[in-house]
Amino acid sequence: MTIYPEPLAAHLEGEATTICHCWRLTRRDAVVKGFTDHDRRLTVDGTPFEPLTGFSATEARDTLGLAVDTVDVEGALSSDDIDEADIAAGLYNDATVETLLVNWAAPEQFAKLRSATIGKITRRDGAFVAELKSRMHALDQVNGRVIGRRCNAELGDARCRFAMDLPGFFAAGTVVAAETPEMLRVSGLDSFEAEWFALGSLEWTSGALAGRMAHVAGHATRQGAVELTLQPGEAAAPQPGDMFLIRAGCDKTFATCKAKFDNALNFQGFPHLPGNDAVYGYAVDGDVFDGGPLVP
Structure with a gap:
């Protein structure tokens, strides 16, 4: 059974074809x-597709069963529609990509070949390579709850229930200097x-990065100046x-949840779970065996 609409299937059966991706x-x-390997701009299914972007695709395979099918799409960063900063900021991570087979002489004749999500993106020689994964890759993801000592909720979400708008847990700041894209000297945080x-989050409210999010790796005071370290490549x-x-960060330990946020009742981990040290341990003279919790 063909996946192509009848007009496109009839065109493919002809002696000459005008096909592009x-x-x-x-x-x-x-x-x-929208991007196309054709040499002129096309509008297909209501979406404009730009030419001359340097895009090309490797061989694609569809296999039976639950195996993950992949295909690589290569492109040069010469298109005005592709910003390397957007790639670094993660805006293309897990993006959805539909591959269309189009009769460029009659763009209303097209077929959707596959739908995939972008996996790993690498850059080399001034170009990028994006790995497209089929929907089967979702079956490889961990689902359900993982039992561990640390909390597996996100700070402020429906399971954590902590109110992030409480005074003292957020602040506004301004960049004073940027030693590197990740190492910032800032003002406005001197009282913290x-x-x-x-391990908190940062949202840019002005400048070229306005509206974007970043994750905070470190927060320190050196020589009277406040310094923030952001996660690299964001x-x-x-x-x-x-x-x-x-916004304030959380290392997802029970001690931090209890002391910093006073939110121990909503802790979504198992801090009293014995570890391998308890499994392989044995009673020795001087230990306390009163049935109390392992974590205070």
């Missing part, structure tokens, strides 16, 4: 972009102790004067 990409922020915002370099909103 189009890729419709939907990013995580709902932005839709070091590491208060470590955004282009901010500029002095860029403003942001930052």
